[in-house]
Amino acid sequence: MKDRTRSLSPEVLAACFAFLDLGELVSASHVSWAWRAAALSFPSLWSHIDLDAPYEISGRPLHLAVSRAGQLPLDFRYCDPCGLPTDSMVQAVGQYFHRFSSFKWNCGLCAIDINRPAPLLREFCCYDWMCIVPPDFLGGSVGALRTLHLEGAMFPDSCRTLATVTDLRANYPGFATENPRFHLIFDLCPRLKVLHLRHITGEPGRELPAGPAPRTLRKVTLESSRSCDFQQLYTAWGLWFVADVHLRMPFDVSFPLSPVIDEVVGLSVPFESTDDVHIIAELSGARMRKVTCDDLPDVGYLVPALAEMLQDHAMLSHMQTLSVPLGVLDHALAGAYHWPRLAHLTVHIYAHELSEMRPYDQGYPGISWELLNCLRSAPALESLALHIHSLDDASEPRTVRDAQNLQEYLSKLEGCIPRLIRVYGFPEAVVRDMRTLEVTEPHVLFQ
Secondary structure, eight states: OOOGGGGSOHHHHHHHHTTSOHHHHHHHTTTOHHHHHHHHTOGGGGSEEEEEOOTTOOSHHHHHHHHHSTTOOEEEEEEOTTSOOOHHHHHHHHHHGGGEEEEEEESOOTTSOTTSOOTTOOEEEEOSSOEEOOTTGGGSSOOSOOEEEESSEEOOSOOGGGGGOOEEEEEOOTTOSSOOOGGGHHHHOTTOSEEEEESOOOOTTOOOOOSOOOTTOOEEEEEOSSOOOHHHHHHHHTGGGOSEEEEEEEGGGOOOOTTTTTTEEEEEOOOOSSSOEEEEEEEGGGEEEEEEEESOSOGGGGHHHHHHHHTOTTTTTTOOEEEEEHHHHHHHHTTTOOOTTOOEEEEEEOGGGGOSOEEOTTSOEEOOOGGGGGGGGSOOOSEEEEEEOOOOTTSOOOOHHHHHHHHHHHHTTBTTBOSEEEEEOSOHHHHHHHHTSOOOSSEEEEO
């Protein structure tokens, strides 16, 4: 068979080689003289060193890559989660540490001297269970460091190196014998733009910064599996100015959501699983807020709280779009609350909201649409969409008869809902059949 790669220029071959990891690149350089010449002619191919190590790998691959990378800065990643690095690897890392532009390490870190100067290093990521950041981290001087991701972190009282960090991700250490000093984060990293803290406990001695947060912040993610009051923290840090905030916490401390979603103009409450609920809010000024309530016994536990949230007139006085489960909407509208600026409503109808089913003559369960009667209390809308989510496997698939019943029920709400309603979630065959029927008022468009 003719070798079609013979007609490729060295530049094109090198562009193909850029998709290979280090081991594959070494193999490619031994295929032919043409391939070897292309691989060795472009030092940038060797400056990205990605090693998924078998047990007890030596430092030889790192030496080889550096010898072929010329004087270029090095992007280095090493993964060996099953063991400690060999002495040979530790020595090689120490020898070239000053050359690293990025350093990603998924292995025991204790043998690596992270006090070594690294003037080119912009990204330091350690996925070992614990990383103790020393005062003389990376030489203890201000350098190029921008990204710092640590699986488990212990911070020092002071460290000049951290002053330039703009992207910080850190987990509270699970077995720390001393205070991890998370309360010093804003002092250590005054230029933060992205902050992601996980496994926050809120226990005495493990306090977070008192605030206010640096005005440079653009994205904040806080995660806790315990009763840590992020909403109080939201106010103390003054996070109202931050473009993107995500709070993940247990459902019993999630409500009320004010002030997190004050000035909301668009609100979405999808039920994506049985034990998590995401509340996604678009605020004025293109700011986004997401609150995830987890560890739910069942999403139904949150329905009363979500309905009460939707009855907060002051918080929702500017809301223009709403996407919400039908059961939540039914409870919210029962209080005769109205959203004066609401124009676009999307209603998600889930299986558990259709649990009161009427039997067909054939013995299959039918769907009751009676909860849709709550739409009579909705404000005047410009658009209305219904998303019908799958029933359980034991139920008969949604049929033309179900679609016709929905259409008939919506006709009873004429004058209370828009003249066009879009419906999603029926099988394609049902959608085709419904489109052949006579158009009714209001017009129900199955898609």
